Amino acid sequence: MTDKIISINNLKKKYGKQVVLNNVSFEVDYGQIVGLIGPSGAGKSTIIKLTLGMEKADSGNSEVFGIHMPNRKILSKMGYMAQSDSLYNSLSARENLLFFAKMRELKKEDLDSEIERVSKVVDLTDQLDKKVDNFSGGMKRRLSLAIALLGNPQLLILDEPTVGIDPVLRKNIWTELGKLRDNGCSILVTTHVMDEAELTDRVALLIDGNIIADDAPNNLKQQYDVDSIENVFMKAEGDM
Amino acid sequence: MKTLSISSRILKEIFRDKKTLAMIFIIPIIVMALMSYVFKSYNSTDINIGTVNISQQVESNLTKVKNVNVKEFKNEKSAENALRDNYIDSFIIYKNNDYKMVHANIDASKTSMTTAALSSALTQTSLKNMSTTLAKISPVKQHQPKIHLTNEYKYGSSKTNFFDKMMPTLMAFFVFFFVFLTSGMALLKERTSGTLDRLLATPVKRSEIIFGYSLSYGLMAVFQTIIIVLFTIKVLDIEVVGSIWLILLTTFLLSLVAIAAGLLLSTFVKSEFQLMQFIPLVVIPQIFFSGLIPLNSLDNWAKVLSFIFPIKYASEAISNVMMRGFTFTGIVIELIVIILFIAILTFINIIGLKRYRKV
Ligand SMILES: Nc1ncnc2c1ncn2[C@@H]1O[C@H](COP(=O)(O)OP(=O)(O)O)[C@@H](O)[C@H]1O
Numbered sequence: 334m335t336d337k338i339i340s341i342n343n344l345k346k347k348y349g350k351q352v353v354l355n356n357v358s359f360e361v362d363y364g365q366i367v368g369l370i371g372p373s374g375a376g377k378s379t380i381i382k383l384t385l386g387m388e389k390a391d392s393g394n395s396e397v398f399g400i401h402m403p404n405r406k407i408l409s410k411m412g413y414m415a416q417s418d419s420l421y422n423s424l425s426a427r428e429n430l431l432f433f434a435k436m437r438e439l440k441k442e443d444l445d446s447e448i449e450r451v452s453k454v455v456d457l458t459d460q461l462d463k464k465v466d467n468f469s470g471g472m473k474r475r476l477s478l479a480i481a482l483l484g485n486p487q488l489l490i491l492d493e494p495t496v497g498i499d500p501v502l503r504k505n506i507w508t509e510l511g512k513l514r515d516n517g518c519s520i521l522v523t524t525h526v527m528d529e530a531e532l533t534d535r536v537a538l539l540i541d542g543n544i545i546a547d548d549a550p551n552n553l554k555q556q557y558d559v560d561s562i563e564n565v566f567m568k569a570e571g572d573m
Numbered sequence: 574m575k576t577l578s579i580s581s582r583i584l585k586e587i588f589r590d591k592k593t594l595a596m597i598f599i600i601p602i603i604v605m606a607l608m609s610y611v612f613k614s615y616n617s618t619d620i621n622i623g624t625v626n627i628s629q630q631v632e633s634n635l636t637k638v639k640n641v642n643v644k645e646f647k648n649e650k651s652a653e654n655a656l657r658d659n660y661i662d663s664f665i666i667y668k669n670n671d672y673k674m675v676h677a678n679i680d681a682s683k684t685s686m687t688t689a690a691l692s693s694a695l696t697q698t699s700l701k702n703m704s705t706t707l708a709k710i711s712p713v714k715q716h717q718p719k720i721h722l723t724n725e726y727k728y729g730s731s732k733t734n735f736f737d738k739m740m741p742t743l744m745a746f747f748v749f750f751f752v753f754l755t756s757g758m759a760l761l762k763e764r765t766s767g768t769l770d771r772l773l774a775t776p777v778k779r780s781e782i783i784f785g786y787s788l789s790y791g792l793m794a795v796f797q798t799i800i801i802v803l804f805t806i807k808v809l810d811i812e813v814v815g816s817i818w819l820i821l822l823t824t825f826l827l828s829l830v831a832i833a834a835g836l837l838l839s840t841f842v843k844s845e846f847q848l849m850q851f852i853p854l855v856v857i858p859q860i861f862f863s864g865l866i867p868l869n870s871l872d873n874w875a876k877v878l879s880f881i882f883p884i885k886y887a888s889e890a891i892s893n894v895m896m897r898g899f900t901f902t903g904i905v906i907e908l909i910v911i912i913l914f915i916a917i918l919t920f921i922n923i924i925g926l927k928r929y930r931k932v
């Protein structure tokens with residue numbers, strides 16, 4: 334048992350001969366936004382899949398809420414937003430929300446109010462009865478986030494939530510994540526956009542399956558004596 | 574409970590997708606109607622005719638007819654038994670100065686060959702008799718002995734053709750094929766669109782997903798089965814000796830096998846295109862081993878192989894009900910085998926989802 338909401342210990346993962354994660358250890362504290370930052374193909378999504386129990390590590394383990402993963406029941410306490418939009422296109426936004434709410438075991442009497450609440454958060458209230466087919470990329474992303482927010486989970490795991498959406502919306506989403514954190518939600522978010530790292534409480538830099546730095550953004554900048562996370566990255570990569 | 578939510582979601586998706594609807598309901602019927610139009614004539618191989626109480630002369634004439642094997646029986650009862658057990662295709666009996674033919678009529682072309690063979694044998698015999706009579710007696714006009722010939726069909730009528738024999742297999746095949754394809758496509762889409770991962774990131778059980786698919790596509794299969802069976806029987810005017818309900822039950826169970834097989838295949842392929850590529854491998858052998866080609870002409874290894882194809886059991890059961898009037902107890906073994914297929918495939922599917930979530 335730990336007092337961390339997510340605790341990952343010495344994870345190793347290979348796909349065939351390719352080593353995707355090389356002894357990764359890393360934690361998420363309660364009530365923090367933790368960013369997992371690294372270029373495409375670094376292994377961010379793989380870490381998330383191992384944390385959720387969708388993949389099996391070759392060695393090492395991950396615990397969520399102090400419970401050894403994989404564990405099916407604990408999934409009801411997490412909201413997950415996948416890297417792709419993962420929506421049922423022939424259904425309306427409301428039908429998508431309703432379906433996942435049932436899968437997440439929300440109480441029947443809470444369904445309507447929860448759908449109302451999360452669609453307000455992502456500003457989709459007026460579009461709820463449109464088919465997802467007719468949604469723009471940004472709207473799909475927002476709906477996808479709304480699904481993760483259903484049931485007000487204690488832990489949100491978001492895989493590149495801001496990829497492919499415009500700057501204004503991106504800013505809104507980060508503002509929203511900040512609010513959720515202030516209400517006691519813990520958030521693990523991956524991104525390959527360096528400047529988003531500034532908005533997290535703690536950031537782990539992942540390159541080629543190795544975590545090369547893990548601290549608060551300001552501490553990292555001080556430590557490497559640079560003015561942005563992007564430069565931290567450059568320097569850390571050069572040190573390797 | 575989640576099973577119901579999943580299947581009602583899938584049903585919503587089906588009803589909003591015109592392509593899937595057409596694939597399940599309209600295409601099978603168009604194809605069957607076309608086929609019944611095409612298969613009109615067909616040349617058969619040897620026919621086995623039994624004879625009871627037939628004169629030496631008629632019998633020897635009959636033996637001379639091409640492709641005809643004659644077997645003598647002591648009485649009508651033993652011939653009837655041989656007919657039921659498929660040893661002979663028809664038998665001819667001479668009783669009360671009349672010839673009577675009894676046909677199994679499972680293969681209509683054999684029936685018409687038998688009829689033709691007997692009439693040619695009788696014509697030859699009576700011509701011979703006539704010439705001897707004419708030679709012996711004075712040239713007074715004589716009343717020719719009239720020969721009565723009646724045909725009795727165990728199945729269908731004199732109009733029964735090749736298509737009728739294939740009907741049970743074709744019906745089983747179409748029910749299998751289209752449900753197989755649509756359910757496989759659906760789960761594949763769920764996987765490639767990422768919604769399967771998202772679904773598995775909730776506390777849903779793997780079995781609830783598989784049962785959700787089986788339930789929704791099973792429901793579609795009920796309607797499809799009813800449409801195909803009724804269309805076959807009413808519109809194409811195919812006779813059913815046994816109970817239609819048994820045919821519906823068999824085809825429905827077969828469609829559950831098809832769903833499970835479709836779901837299973839979808840986990841092995843990466844794209845819809847790959848799924849299409851697999852169709853020849855999964856579907857075509859089933860056509861060959863499911864009764865369109867008589868299995869007793871196959872080598873032993875092929876006969877053994879035929880036991881792993883679910884369509885074979887369904888088409889056997891359907892044809893026994895449809896043409897021979899078998900009751901539930903007559904096809905119960907086939908039904909049990911089909912249910913075993915469902916159980917095993919469903920079990921493999923539930924385990925198979927572990928590829929996408931470890932618990
Ligand atoms: N199922 C898989 N099979 C084989 N290789 C995979 C699989 N999933 C991911 N990979 C490989 O693992 C590496 C890391 O992938 P991923 O975790 O998705 O990276 P990221 O999310 O950081 O972009 C990539 O090189 C990718 O090709």
Ligand SMILES: [Mg+2]
Nearest residue numbers: 377378379416
């Ligand atoms: Mg990724």
